[in-house]
Structures are given as C-alpha cells and as structure tokens.
Amino acid sequence: MRKLAGLVLKLLVDEYGTKGVLERLADPVWFQALNNLIGMDWDSSGSTTVTTGILKDVLLKEDFGVSAAGGKGAKSRETPYELREISKKYELDAESYIKTSKLVAKVDTVALQTGYQLYHHTFFVDREGRWTVVQQGMNPNIKMARRYHWFSENVESFTVEPHKGISGIKEEYALNTVSRDAKEYQKTLLDIVSEDVRKIERELETLKAMTKGYKPLIYYKPYDKREVTLFRRYESLGKAELNKRALTLARELSVSNYDELLLIQGLGPSTLRALSLVLELVYDVHPSWKDPVTHPPDPFKFTYAVGGKDGVPFPVERATYDELISFMETLVEKNKNEKVLVRQVTKISRGWKFPKEEKKAT
Incomplete structure (x- = not known):
C-alpha cells in the first residue's frame, strides 16, 4: 500500500503539482477511489484512517512538497505540534494553521451536528501554504462513519457552507448552522x-x-x-x-x-x-435542518484494481499488486510523451461498469 500510494503521489505531483494533490484529496470520490485502488474494500472499516496514515507516512519519507499532520484518536491531538514543524520547514505562519485546524474540527463537531463524533483529523499542507483537511466522525448508534473534506481554495468562509464535500449516508435532518x-x-x-x-x-x-x-x-x-x-x-x-x-x-x-x-x-x-x-x-429564528452530505460512499469500480482486504469483490491478488507496482515504477521514470499512452488506456476503462451482482457489503 505504501509503495503504490507513493507512486500515485509522485505521478500526481509531476502531472498536476502539489495543488492538484490537495484538490484531489479534498474530493470525496477521488479519495474513496484511492483507498480502493490500494487494497481497501469499497466499504471497509479503516478506509479513511488507514489511507491517510499511509499517505502521511509516505509524505514524511519523501519530499513531494506536501506534508501531513494529525491522524486517528491520540494522533489527532498531536496536530498543533506537527503543524509547527511543517510550518518551520515551509516557512509558514504556524499559528494560523493551528487556528484553522481547531476551527475546522469545531465546525464539524459543534456547528454541524448529525450524531457523528469526530475521531480522526488529518491536515495536509503544501509548501505554498494551501491546505486540505480530511476528518471523520462515527455515529455509535448506527455504526456508520462520515467523512468531511475541506480545501483552502474553496473556503470563502469557515461558517458558510465551507466543505469541499461530505461523504456519508444522508440523514433525515441535521442541526446545520453553517448553511x-x-x-x-x-x-x-x-x-x-x-x-x-x-x-x-x-x-x-x-x-x-x-x-x-x-x-x-x-x-x-x-x-x-x-x-x-x-x-x-x-x-x-x-x-x-x-x-x-x-x-x-x-x-x-x-x-x-x-x-x-x-x-x-x-x-x-x-x-x-x-x-x-x-x-x-423564543426568538423564532432557525438554523437549517438540511443534511449537507454531498457524496454517498460508493466508487465500487476501483476495488477491481487489486481486490479488497476483506475479499470484496475478491481477495487482494498479490501477484497483480506486484505487477502493478512494477509497471508504475517504470512509468514514473518515463518521459511525458510516453505517459500519453497511459492516458489512452484510461479512456478504455472509463466507461466500464462493475457487475452489480458482485457487490456485497463487508
């Protein structure tokens, strides 16, 4: 997973720059597709925490111009310290990012309430100062998770529809004070x-x-x-x-x-x-009660790349995984003209639909 995630990041930075990386991490569908690509089932537990943990590890070991802070549980509380280290490396104002981190977490726990309790917070920053936040909450009553995505380039106000997207099951109502x-x-x-x-x-x-x-x-x-x-x-x-x-x-x-x-x-x-x-x-003034979920979690197609850790749609095929990594390693060494061939391959697979009968919950 680390090898493949690292190769994907390398190709992304080469093709789209660090802004392109952050923009894609802030897209709920793209993020879900990435964790499926590296071997997570379409609805596996740990999709968000494992994927962000792997990305953080890769970004720590290789200089792509993007770094990550935070994580699951206790690691999320290390975010301020890690943001100071990242800000020092990129010569950024650490306190402004720490404030942003706290405010983003407060919005998704206080200003927007749907019964989901935050337990995961990862903050990505690039050397130009752009940022993306991926955080997740759990509803203990229905045992379902919800993922919140933020991208600095889309935030006009932290308290007026600030999300790039929210992935989850849409609830009948939500206490939404940021509508x-x-x-x-x-x-x-x-x-x-x-x-x-x-x-x-x-x-x-x-x-x-x-x-x-x-x-x-x-x-x-x-x-x-x-x-x-x-x-x-x-x-x-x-x-x-x-x-x-x-x-x-x-x-x-x-x-x-x-x-x-x-x-x-x-x-x-x-x-x-x-x-x-x-x-x-008392005052007849009301918040919105509309749930702002934008994306149900379901890019099932991408689990067909190497399989899923829980066996849906099939167990991870290690030989295929190794072959994919080998191909990707060769690809990152190629010049831009040769990479055009890969774009042609994507056109072939773009219209492919997965067999409905193979989809089952894990």
Whole structure:
C-alpha cells in the first residue's frame, strides 16, 4: 500500500503539482477511489484512517512538497505540534494553521451536528501554504462513519457552507448552522450570547419545563405543536446544557463573528444545542435542518484494481499488486510523451461498469 500510494503521489505531483494533490484529496470520490485502488474494500472499516496514515507516512519519507499532520484518536491531538514543524520547514505562519485546524474540527463537531463524533483529523499542507483537511466522525448508534473534506481554495468562509464535500449516508435532518440559510441565525446567536447568561439559562429552563406540561403565563407565538417535534430532534442529538463559563467568556471577549464564538474553549455541541433551542422557540429564528452530505460512499469500480482486504469483490491478488507496482515504477521514470499512452488506456476503462451482482457489503 505504501509503495503504490507513493507512486500515485509522485505521478500526481509531476502531472498536476502539489495543488492538484490537495484538490484531489479534498474530493470525496477521488479519495474513496484511492483507498480502493490500494487494497481497501469499497466499504471497509479503516478506509479513511488507514489511507491517510499511509499517505502521511509516505509524505514524511519523501519530499513531494506536501506534508501531513494529525491522524486517528491520540494522533489527532498531536496536530498543533506537527503543524509547527511543517510550518518551520515551509516557512509558514504556524499559528494560523493551528487556528484553522481547531476551527475546522469545531465546525464539524459543534456547528454541524448529525450524531457523528469526530475521531480522526488529518491536515495536509503544501509548501505554498494551501491546505486540505480530511476528518471523520462515527455515529455509535448506527455504526456508520462520515467523512468531511475541506480545501483552502474553496473556503470563502469557515461558517458558510465551507466543505469541499461530505461523504456519508444522508440523514433525515441535521442541526446545520453553517448553511447559507442560517445567516440570520448566526447574527441572532451572537446577539444572544452578548446578553447575561442567567437570562439565557432562565429561558432554557422554561422550555424544558414545557416538555413536562408547564405552560408559560406569557404566550409566545412560536409555542405551538411543532415544539414537540423540535424537542425530539434536539434530544436525538444529545443533551442541551449550557456551559455558563464558556458563554461568560464569550461575552467578556465581545466575540464579533461566529468563527470566534466556535473557538471559545468549552463551547461544545451541548451548549450550541441549548442556544439553538432558545433561538427557535423564543426568538423564532432557525438554523437549517438540511443534511449537507454531498457524496454517498460508493466508487465500487476501483476495488477491481487489486481486490479488497476483506475479499470484496475478491481477495487482494498479490501477484497483480506486484505487477502493478512494477509497471508504475517504470512509468514514473518515463518521459511525458510516453505517459500519453497511459492516458489512452484510461479512456478504455472509463466507461466500464462493475457487475452489480458482485457487490456485497463487508
């Protein structure tokens, strides 16, 4: 896997430069195709963590002009240290990348909530300062993963539809506060956070009491039958509890935009759920509930290259794998004119479709 991944990276850099590498890693379908090509089944567990781990290892050993930080679990917490080392090597501003890393993780855990808990975060940077983030969350209830892709060249705002793509099964709804439809929500949220946290707490407790049959003396227009549906939605995502210390800090710092608010230490998913509930039922201001998934994980075609580690559509064929590596090693030594022949081969396979009856879950 390391050999083949390294050869693919070498060809990519030669053909498209480091920007082309980052752009492709940020494409959910291309990334999925790569992990299938190197021997992962179309739906194997570990597709993201193993593939990014191999890429990180290859980039560490060879100078392609791209480096990677982070990884799965404990390795993700090493991201700030590794970004400082990479920034030193490429003469970049380390603190800006560390801030970006934290904000990207906060968006996909706090600002966008679908029941998936992040456990993997890999940050790719090239020598020109462009970056790509590939991170993944797991929904423990349905035992499914979701992968989030970011590319610096596509990010106009970290909190307005910032993703290059999201790979996963589309859910019926998601607490999506980074939709373009949530601009009024973000503005009102900042206004609310500037108020005394005790006022927000009282409003939240009133709403919780309503679920137990309490009716407020003052009638608010937003209080109607849909409150039941909303409560159920929020409850399905977890508890709605305020971190008063985080909100007090946000007020003291007079946060002026949503990015700054998300970066406040202690402001997590539970606190945002509580604030969103207050905004919806007291102020009649709403986030989006549309799940922003863009790509279901399914480029099954590419598992036919060498097979899959779990045996779908067939076990990895080591002889074929060795032959492929040998061919690729020869190819990287060839001049550009000879590489044109390979492009012709790709045209032949582009229209090939896999046999539907061979597809099965692993």
